Amino acid sequence: MAQKIVIDPITRIEGHLRIEARVEDGRIAEAWASSTMFRGFEIIMKGRDPREAWLMAQRI
Amino acid sequence: MSPTMSIAEELAVRGITRREFLKFCTIMAGVLALPVEQTAKIARALETARRPAVVWLEFQDCAGCTESLLRANRPSVAELVLDILSLNYHETIMAPAGHAAEKSLQDTVKEGGYLTIVEGSIPVNDDGVYCCIGGRSALEILKEVAANTAAIITVGACAFYGGWPATPPNPTGAKGVKEIITGVPIVNLPGCPLNVDNLTATVVHYLTFKKLPAVDDLGRPLFAYGRRIHDNCERRGHFDAGEFVEAWGDEGHRQGWCLYKMGCKGPVAFQNCPAIRWNEGTSWPVAAGHGCIACATPNFWEMPAYEPVPIHALTPPTTYPEVEPAKEMSPITAGVIGAAVGVAAGVAGAVAVSQLAKKEE
Numbered sequence: 001m002a003q004k005i006v007i008d009p010i011t012r013i014e015g016h017l018r019i020e021a022r023v024e025d026g027r028i029a030e031a032w033a034s035s036t037m038f039r040g041f042e043i044i045m046k047g048r049d050p051r052e053a054w055l056m057a058q059r060i
Numbered sequence: 061m062s063p064t065m066s067i068a069e070e071l072a073v074r075g076i077t078r079r080e081f082l083k084f085c086t087i088m089a090g091v092l093a094l095p096v097e098q099t100a101k102i103a104r105a106l107e108t109a110r111r112p113a114v115v116w117l118e119f120q121d122c123a124g125c126t127e128s129l130l131r132a133n134r135p136s137v138a139e140l141v142l143d144i145l146s147l148n149y150h151e152t153i154m155a156p157a158g159h160a161a162e163k164s165l166q167d168t169v170k171e172g173g174y175l176t177i178v179e180g181s182i183p184v185n186d187d188g189v190y191c192c193i194g195g196r197s198a199l200e201i202l203k204e205v206a207a208n209t210a211a212i213i214t215v216g217a218c219a220f221y222g223g224w225p226a227t228p229p230n231p232t233g234a235k236g237v238k239e240i241i242t243g244v245p246i247v248n249l250p251g252c253p254l255n256v257d258n259l260t261a262t263v264v265h266y267l268t269f270k271k272l273p274a275v276d277d278l279g280r281p282l283f284a285y286g287r288r289i290h291d292n293c294e295r296r297g298h299f300d301a302g303e304f305v306e307a308w309g310d311e312g313h314r315q316g317w318c319l320y321k322m323g324c325k326g327p328v329a330f331q332n333c334p335a336i337r338w339n340e341g342t343s344w345p346v347a348a349g350h351g352c353i354a355c356a357t358p359n360f361w362e363m364p365a366y367e368p369v370p371i372h373a374l375t376p377p378t379t380y381p382e383v384e385p386a387k388e389m390s391p392i393t394a395g396v397i398g399a400a401v402g403v404a405a406g407v408a409g410a411v412a413v414s415q416l417a418k419k420e421e
Contacts, residue, residue, distance in 0.1 A: 007158035009193050011151050014123040016193060036192045038183075039120050039224070040231035052365045055353065059122045059224050059252070 002029070008036070068107035081106075091261040091336055092273065093283045105268035112267070113174035115165060115205055116150035119191050119198040120225045120234055121180025124253035125216040126152045131339065132256040145263065148174070151193070162194045165205070172208040175266070177259075178237050181218040181225045185233030202240060211245040211272055212237060213262060217355055220250035220278075227361040238279060247272045248279040252355035257336050258284040278358065283332075289352050290326035292334040295319065313349065323366040324351025331356045 008018035016037040022030040045056055071081055085102045089095070094102075118126070130153070147153070148168040154161060168174050180198075183190035188197030206212060214237045217223035225234035238246055249258050262281060265273045273281040290296065298304070298318040305313040305322050320327070329352050333344040346352055354360045354369075363369065 008195060009151050009157065009161060011154050011157040011161055014126075014152060016118070016151075016191065018192075037120055038190045038232060039234070043229065043231045044224070044227050049364055049366065055365055056224065056361075059124065 070111075085264075088261055088264045091257055091283065091332075092265055098268075102264060102268045106264070109267040111146040112210075112263075113168055113171070114145045114147050114177060115168055115174055115209070116147060116177045116179065117198075117201065117205060118151050119178070119180035119182050119202070119219070120232065121216070121218055123152055123179075125179045126150075128215075128253040128256045129259070132260060145175075158194075169205055169208050173210050174208075175263075176205055176209040176212045178202065178212060178214045178219040179216055181222045181234035181236060182240055183225070183232035183234050184240075185231075190232035190234075199240070202237065206241045206244050209244060211247070211266070212241065213259070213272075214238070214246065214248045214250075215254040215259060217250050217252045217360070220248045220356075221358045223252065224361055227359075245272055246279055247275055247281060249284070250280060250356040251331065252353070252360075255284075255331075255333065255336065255338060258332070280330075280356065285330045285332070285356055287330065287332060287335075288327070289329040289331060289334060289346075289354075292332075293326050293346060294334060295346060316349075319346060319349075319351040321368055322351050323364070323368060325354035325357070325360070325363060325369050326352045327371045328369050329354035329357055 003023045005021045005023060006018070007020075010017040010019055016035065018034045018036050020032045020034075021028045041056065041060060045053065048056075068081070082099065082103060085099045085106065086096065088102055089099045092098075116126075149161070149165045151161070154164065156164060180191075182188070182198045182202055184199055188199040191198040193201060214220050218225060218234070219237050221236040222230070222234045222239075223236075225232055226236075236248075238248070247262060249255075249262060251258075258281070261283065262273060265271075265281075273283055275281055276285060278285075290299070293299075295316060295318045298312075298316070299320055303312060303315075303317040305317050305319050307313070308322070318324070324346065326346065333352070334346070337344045337347070351365075353365055354363065357363075
């Protein structure tokens with residue numbers, strides 16, 4: 001008998017994470033991890049002064 | 061950990077001495093720019109205050125402000141989080157996860173009257189899909205939590221105006237809390253990250269005076285954001301003397317000269333960093349040798365970090381007379397010195413008046 005478990009949010013970590021798991025006969029058959037937050041660092045940093053990159057990237 | 065215990069009772073249980081407690085109250089009076097006599101009032105209020113329930117929401121954030129919170133030592137994090145605040149919901153440090161975590165939030169919201177602290181921006185593009193927690197968008201969660209809260213405190217640049225995620229082209233439509241929520245008292249504690257001493261002081265003010273501190277037109281407390289960094293900078297003397305760092309690691313940099321030419325935004329930045337500093341009062345960016353990036357200013361990410369910022373208000377030192385004036389003066393020099401003497405006379409007058417005031421006390 002398959003059962004689906006969702007844990008969202010995963011706490012005590014930095015950032016937002018969702019875990020879904022499909023359980024079959026008491027064992028995890030399949031699992032999915034999703035990061036549920038997006039800011040677009042790669043898009044915003046394009047074209048900027050490279051000397052500033054460290055200031056921005058350290059905020060990931 | 062009973063919620064009915066007063067803070068003083070909690071501190072006693074944790075072995076915090078009365079002396080340490082009063083020291084903390086004095087520091088808070090200082091940070092809040094209150095007269096020292098207010099220390100007793102703060103102590104009385106904290107002794108009797110019940111811990112307010114707090115919901116800490118994290119949206120589009122880097123958890124940097126949470127890191128700042130975890131490094132609080134005035135009081136230490138355990139005292140701040142567990143004794144003064146009843147942190148009912150905080151994703152990064154709470155024990156429950158998943159449904160249990162969301163239940164803590166729902167129970168607190170149902171009860172009402174809690175303080176809400178928001179860290180991170182709120183994306184509104186594409187129905188808010190760029191930040192979801194427990195299957196719900198940040199936008200939906202914020203609106204629900206704001207409906208029943210006593211007040212909102214935003215921490216960091218992102219919850220203030222959108223911060224880094226809102227920097228053009230702002231791909232997710234990131235916004236600050238004040239652009240979304242109206243009709244609820246909001247106080248903004250920007251910074252990237254926030255300085256946790258300012259959060260502690262704001263909470264202490266709220267508990268002592270039962271209201272949020274006085275704020276400027278951007279909703280930032282005046283006690284923390286009322287003074288220009290440049291005017292209180294320990295390197296200001298070098299600016300006035302024309303002693304500037306010209307390249308990283310040059311002689312001036314080693315001597316601790318002014319970082320203006322390296323892009324320091326101190327002349328347009330307002331925060332109390334030079335006074336209260338960071339990391340247990342150890343240091344702050346300019347003391348460490350890097351210019352200020354004006355992280356408590358709206359849209360500061362759009363200012364080139366390493367280009368000098370235009371200074372609009374020229375400062376008196378441009379008209380200071382030379383210590384040893386040239387023997388033959390041009391009429392222009394004489395005029396400038398005349399003006400400077402006038403300024404000096406004005407300053408002397410002001411000093412005399414202040415001394416008079418002291419005598420009257």
